[in-house]
Amino acid sequence: MPEIKSKLEMSAAGCAAGAVNGVFGGGGGMVVVPLLTSVGKKPPLVAHATAILIILPVSLASAVVYLINGWFDTELFIAVCLGVLAGGFAGAKTLGMISPASATIAFAAVMFAAGIRLMV
Amino acid sequence: MRFLVYFVAGLAGGLLGGMGMGGGTVLIPILTVFCGVSQHMAQSVNLLTFLPMAAISLRVHSKNGLLDTEGVLWMALPATMLSVLGGILVQNVAGGALRIGFGVFLCFLSLYQFYAGIRAAISGNQANKQV
Numbered sequence: 001m002p003e004i005k006s007k008l009e010m011s012a013a014g015c016a017a018g019a020v021n022g023v024f025g026g027g028g029g030m031v032v033v034p035l036l037t038s039v040g041k042k043p044p045l046v047a048h049a050t051a052i053l054i055i056l057p058v059s060l061a062s063a064v065v066y067l068i069n070g071w072f073d074t075e076l077f078i079a080v081c082l083g084v085l086a087g088g089f090a091g092a093k094t095l096g097m098i099s100p101a102s103a104t105i106a107f108a109a110v111m112f113a114a115g116i117r118l119m120v
Numbered sequence: 121m122r123f124l125v126y127f128v129a130g131l132a133g134g135l136l137g138g139m140g141m142g143g144g145t146v147l148i149p150i151l152t153v154f155c156g157v158s159q160h161m162a163q164s165v166n167l168l169t170f171l172p173m174a175a176i177s178l179r180v181h182s183k184n185g186l187l188d189t190e191g192v193l194w195m196a197l198p199a200t201m202l203s204v205l206g207g208i209l210v211q212n213v214a215g216g217a218l219r220i221g222f223g224v225f226l227c228f229l230s231l232y233q234f235y236a237g238i239r240a241a242i243s244g245n246q247a248n249k250q251v
Contacts, residue, residue: 027144058203059171078123087136116223118149
């Protein structure tokens with residue numbers, strides 16, 4: 001029964017992505033994209049778009065948990081939200097102007113440095 | 121001033137997110153390392169600011185026919201349940217410990233990104249040679 005096996009694999013993948021997104025308040029999409037291409041057998045662009053669809057309800061649900069526990073700052077939220085929206089549009093327009101491979105490697109280096117900084 | 125600093129942090133996170141490179145995983149460390157925001161608060165604001173951006177992106181992707189919903193519920197439902205559990209669990213974890221855990225998570229993610237980037241660079245070179 002390959003159908004059931006694939007559904008179980010998708011569910012297990014969903015559990016991992018959801019747990020990460022709840023515990024770390026993000027990053028679920030980064031887990032979902034490779035899972036959608038490998039387990040879900042979706043092409044990369046479709047996987048990127050569909051990952052947002054999956055992470056939207058996931059983030060909404062965990063955001064409610066954080067809000068109930070009092071983690072909200074109006075000024076912080078409004079400033080970051082405006083920044084993210086403006087940056088998001090600029091980023092989407094820039095996409096395609098740079099080589100994805102070199103951007104990914106540069107990004108990985110920054111993330112690795114940030115990870116070490118947080119640990120020490 | 122505080123507003124401007126937060127706005128610039130959001131701008132940087134959004135820029136990378138818009139280029140498809142995990143906005144939240146950048147935004148959270150920017151907020152904690154450079155803006156002195158606590159780990160829990162940074163995670164909360166990341167989850168919240170993702171929502172409007174995601175809604176706008178989805179409209180565009182849907183118009184471009186990039187959404188494939190087949191089997192998606194099998195992933196989304198358990199993911200939503202586990203994210204609530206994860207969120208509840210982490211409320212009792214100290215900010216410092218959560219920050220270290222997030223750092224470990226970032227390092228793992230970056231190693232995967234290195235792997236994906238190098239693989240894309242190699243296949244890109246091969247495609248160029250064929251042309």
